Each structure stands twice: as C-alpha cells, then as structure tokens.
Amino acid sequence: MVAGLFISFEGIDGSGKSTQARRLAEALRAAGRDVVLTREPGGSPGAEEIRALVLNGDPDRWSAETEILLFTAARRDHLERTIAPALERGAVVICDRFADSTRMYQGLSRGDLRETVDKLHALMIGREPDITMLIDMDPAEGLSRALGRQGADTRFEGFGQDLQDRMRAGFLELAATEPRFRVVAGAGSEDEVFARLTKALPELAEALA
Secondary structure, eight states: OOOSSSEEESSSSSSSSSHHHHHHHHHHTTTOOOEEEEESSOOSSHHHHHHHHHHHHHSSSOHHHHHHHHHOOOOOOOOIIIIHHHTTOOOOEEESHHHHHHHHHTTTTTTTTTHHHHHHHHHHTTOOOOOEEEEEEOHHHHHHHTTTTHHHHHHHGOOHHHHHHHHHHHHHHHHHTTTEEEEOOSSSSSSHHHHHHTOOGGGHHHHHH
C-alpha cells in the first residue's frame, strides 16, 4: 500500500465519475484505509464559497480569464486546507475533479487559454494527482444524465453538447500524453464500471480485493 496517495477523477458532465469516486472511497474505508473524499471546485470552506459563484447562474456570467483566476484561487485554498494535510498524514485523497478540468473547461473550450492555465497552476499549485481516473462517456448520454440531475450546479451543462464533445476529445488527448491517467469506460451499470476501475488500480489491489 502506498501512503499519501492522491487520486483525481475526471470526465465530462454526467460520466458517473462522482459516483465512482464515492464508491472507491467507501471500499477503501471498509478496508480500513484513511480516506478523504473531496471535490472541485470546493473541498474547503473558502473554495466552496467560490464554487457558488462560478457554477450557478447565466453561463456567460464570467469570462474565461476570470474563471481561471477563480478556480485557481479555490484550488489553492483546497490544497492548503484539505489535500496537503491529508496526504501528509498518509491518507488516500480522492478528488472529484482537479486541475485537468480547468485545463479543459477554461483552457480549451472558451478560447486558447491552456498555456495560461498551466502557468497559473505551476505558480500557485505545483502539484498533480498521483493517479487520474478518466471515466470516458458518450457526450450525448453524459449530457442527458447531467441535465436530468436535481441541483443548482448547472454552470457548464448550460453550454450544451458541443462543449461536451470538445471536453471528451480534450480529456482523451490529455490522457494519451500523461502517464498518471487511467481511462475507464463509463458505459454500463455502476457495478460494471466499478469493476473496471478496480482493475485499473493495482496499487490498491489488496484493499479492493
């Protein structure tokens, strides 16, 4: 077992990543592991306040540049107050989205701002997950799922399927260049997806057996 393991979950809206992140956390806790399940934007009191600003309301409320600054501020607070302390004590941190979502949503979808995202990340965050689980989902199915959810966080679903198509392509392209990624097909039942996910995590095989 690896102490202080940082795992992020990524994917388009409606891919099921939040459900799979929760299931992984539950399985590891049942095996006796210290687990922190968190999310972005959010995960700390200050970051949750920023989340409320950026995820609700008119999709054109913020410029892409403003969103990058807001998300980076939220991530810095999240890292300082939640992620880093948990890793230091040897916990497994499971985060529903991290910097890769900003690279996709703000860096690629609303202008050629990927370089800006990466520069801000290097300056203010300086940390990537040890493992990133990408739950790959058909964009039309994912959007249908996302729009059918009950909740106030509708910021990005409001951009429509064109954004979902670009996000899926962007995530898969990023996964092909970053060894920390593990791509898991999101089609099928929750149990089927979780079975694929556990096979993709040999580092945790003993706990997930």
